[in-house]
Amino acid sequence: MARDxxxxxxxxxxxxxxxxxxxxxxxxxxxxxxxxxxxxxxxALAPVPPLLYVLWVMALRILRSDELQQRTHLIxxxxxxxxxxxxxxxxxxxxxAELLALDxxxxxxxxxxxxxxxxxxxARGYAARRYGGSALCDDDxxxxxxxxxxxxxxxxxxLAAFVFLRSGGNPAVDVxxxxxxxxxxxxxxFRLRYVRAQRRPPP
Amino acid sequence: MNxxxxxxxxxxxxxxxxxxxxxxxxxxxxxxxETGKYDPSLPLxxxxxxxxxxxxxxxxxxxxx
Numbered sequence: 001m002a003r004d005x006x007x008x009x010x011x012x013x014x015x016x017x018x019x020x021x022x023x024x025x026x027x028x029x030x031x032x033x034x035x036x037x038x039x040x041x042x043x044a045l046a047p048v049p050p051l052l053y054v055l056w057v058m059a060l061r062i063l064r065s066d067e068l069q070q071r072t073h074l075i076x077x078x079x080x081x082x083x084x085x086x087x088x089x090x091x092x093x094x095x096x097a098e099l100l101a102l103d104x105x106x107x108x109x110x111x112x113x114x115x116x117x118x119x120x121x122x123a124r125g126y127a128a129r130r131y132g133g134s135a136l137c138d139d140d141x142x143x144x145x146x147x148x149x150x151x152x153x154x155x156x157x158x159l160a161a162f163v164f165l166r167s168g169g170n171p172a173v174d175v176x177x178x179x180x181x182x183x184x185x186x187x188x189x190f191r192l193r194y195v196r197a198q199r200r201p202p203p
Numbered sequence: 204m205n206x207x208x209x210x211x212x213x214x215x216x217x218x219x220x221x222x223x224x225x226x227x228x229x230x231x232x233x234x235x236x237e238t239g240k241y242d243p244s245l246p247l248x249x250x251x252x253x254x255x256x257x258x259x260x261x262x263x264x265x266x267x268x
Contacts, residue, residue: 066227
């Protein structure tokens with residue numbers, strides 16, 4: 001089975017992320033201000049197509065992986081499914097017991113997909129490491145991890161600036177800036193590790 | 204399961220990347236097989252045997268039970 005072009009995969013995922021953020025920021029504020037049901041529906045579902053594209057690209061990547069990579073994907077997806085299922089059922093019970101407000105419940109639902117992707121990535125990285133690979137697959141086939149984290153930090157800072165300019169003291173700004181800082185620290189860490197790895201002779 | 208993949212590869216002066224390309228798998232998979240962390244599927248084992256023109260049992264042998 002042919003291997004996917006990993007660098008192209010990274011670029012496509014990043015492009016989809018940018019489209020998602022731009023669509024979300026430009027369309028979402030209209031959802032609560034409009035009373036027209038069709039416009040509301042269109043605005044509410046506008047961020048979904050970039051996410052579907054991400055799922056499509058991920059599915060292609062898994063299909064084009066070799067047998068060991070498919071095994072690590074399966075482990076990652078299995079762990080992510082378990083974690084997200086537990087979080088969902090706990091949130092469901094809390095909401096049914098009216099310990100969570102409806103607003104909080106909808107926020108939890110929006111975070112299910114990112115949680116799935118994060119847990120899947122971490123679990124898959126761990127599984128790859130158990131088989132002797134790199135947790136973040138820094139090799140010739142892929143964009144280095146530090147570049148991916150730097151890109152993520154850029155997107156987060158852009159998002160934070162947008163939210164800040166739009167709604168001033170919104171508490172979401174602090175969360176997004178904290179996410180950006182974590183990504184910047186990760187980018188510096190992986191950049192240092194990348195430079196060290198470049199100096200080592202190939203196996 | 205033990206294997207002689209690294210020795211066979213080095214006899215031909217191939218890098219892990221060269222072998223991975225010929226077998227259409229990732230370099231990480233070759234590394235995992237060579238270090239005994241992963242046992243390949245039967246189809247991949249046959250591809251390896253065909254590439255090195257050796258019977259499977261000459262490349263792979265059962266490890267300690």
